[in-house]
Amino acid sequence: MKTSKFHIMTTRETPADAEIASHQLMLRSGMIRKLTAGIYSWSPLGWRVLKKVEQIVREEMDRAGYLEMLMPAVQPAELWKETGRWEDFGGQLLKILDRAGREYVFGPTHEEVITDLARNELRSYKQLPVTFYQIQTKFRDEIRPRFGVMRAREFLMKDAYSFHIDEASLDQTYWEMYEVYSRIFERAGLMFRAVRADSGAIGGSQSHEFHVLAESGEDLIAFSTDSEFAANVELAEAVAPAGATPPAKEDLLLVDTPDAHTINDLVEQFGLPVEKTVKTLIVEAAEESGSGFVALLVRGDHVLNEFKAARLPQVATPIRFATEDEIHAATGAGPGSLGPVGLKIPAVVDRTVAAMSDFAAGANQDGKHYFGVNWGRDTELPEQADLRNVTEGDPSPDGEGTLQLARGIEVGHIFQLGTKYSESMNAVVLGEDGKSHVMPMGCYGIGVSRIVAAAIEQNHDEKGICWPDPIAPFQVAILPMNARKSHRVREAAELLYADLQAAGVEVLLDDRNVRPGVMFNDMELIGIPHRVVIGERGLDEGVLEYRKRTDTENGEIPLEGAVEALLERLG
């Protein structure tokens, strides 16, 4: 491709409403253009990248023996009413009417359609297991679309669905899919982690999310230094401290702390180590507990995990923090002066807190704290539970290694659905035993368009995008210097261009009559991984200038055999 024939639409200025790097760079490089909130056009340049990702996904799915198909984007409401999701899916479901006033949805996902197909087509266990997939535009009416195609309303997704005679078969395909997904992200050249996700209300089902690691990720994940363990921070267990609680060394001391209303104040004003402080949070109690409010205690530098807290039988669901007035009424003190000693309401302490000694906490009197608090001696140790978010350095819940934290962008999700849809839609086959069996199902999604944005988040610098080779729109950019004046340069560029194309390389020749700086900046912004500069100077010496996008220094390759030399570098 030549730039003169390929619509390059780079911009120097950053659009005002783009916040994160990938969004800015996709707009500046001209990969996408916004049509309306959360809905984007993909330019010829962007489309090349999207197709690359799509093709990697397709090849790996095909290789695993999964069957590609295409389902309708527009689906009748009846199917969604059958599974109850017409109501349950919520506002993200885009409902549309046809001219006769019949109700439809624009598919945000396709469990209903595929299950309908399966119940009509699948009759015998001999046809199982089978996995169908499609790569298709989905629409979810996000409450707040943002970050460009990262969280768009319309997006490209690969969704797959598997059908089985029993749970064991489902489990087998599930783990197979886990490997397929891992290969896909590896092939795309991305750093990723498979993260165990919440099995949640559905219970017992396996579920993993695949996250591309990037600082701007919306999810915080914890993973072990030494094992495969990885989990969303909100779901990772904070392991109870090993070893016995250190013995008390200090006496209980009531201290005037008129200006200390937060843990920070306490640490700054009294020079206490934050690990020796405890904070007390008051939430509404479950009705049957009859106490009105419950205190939750975590170490000063720890963060209460609302998921974990909400699961406590003592705590009302949904979880609600007490107001300042309620706290006063329940404890006799303000929120900045609460603690376990002399507390009038029931409390639950984090397991880390339970193992602390000689710590500081509010005295339940305004403007006073106790220092040197010890369990048992100064107050009864309340019930213990895992209440906090894990932090970096915590032991891994699986006992191997310690936890590290990283931000991730969810680009894939695999799930053992079980019979949720097959049961409500009566998708059954005859088994070997001659009886009807409801088919357990799995579903497996990959956000194809999101991967493009995630890849940029993970691979960019101050000049622009740094595509991993496998998903770059072009592999090589040829920049002729002053081609207008130099027929030698022009000819050398055309020759190399033709030779690389003949060798099957995707190459972009910048034949625009623009200054070199423009070419350099555009090609770096667009992120083409390999750059060849052709100039009179080099031709005199029989060399071409070569530079990898992520390198900081220029290299040279001999004009003689340049194609072969380049092919080697493309890997």
Add this chain to the structure above:
RNA sequence: CGGGGUGUAGCGCAGCCUGGUAGCGCAACUGCUUUGGGAGCAGUGGGUCGGGGGUUCGAAUCCCUCCACCCCGACCA
């Protein structure tokens, strides 16, 4: 859905408070010069000032209303 903000040339913005015939930078187009890191000079084109209504001799500017977009939150997991 609640709160906040913004809509003026393709992009980024000023003008609005204090009403008087719409401007700057970048981009685009033409010509000449220039060509190893976003060129210089000269010239040109481009605007329903988000839409509708009102006040006024006169509205980008003031008032009402609708719409769109952005940010924070809630929701969702």
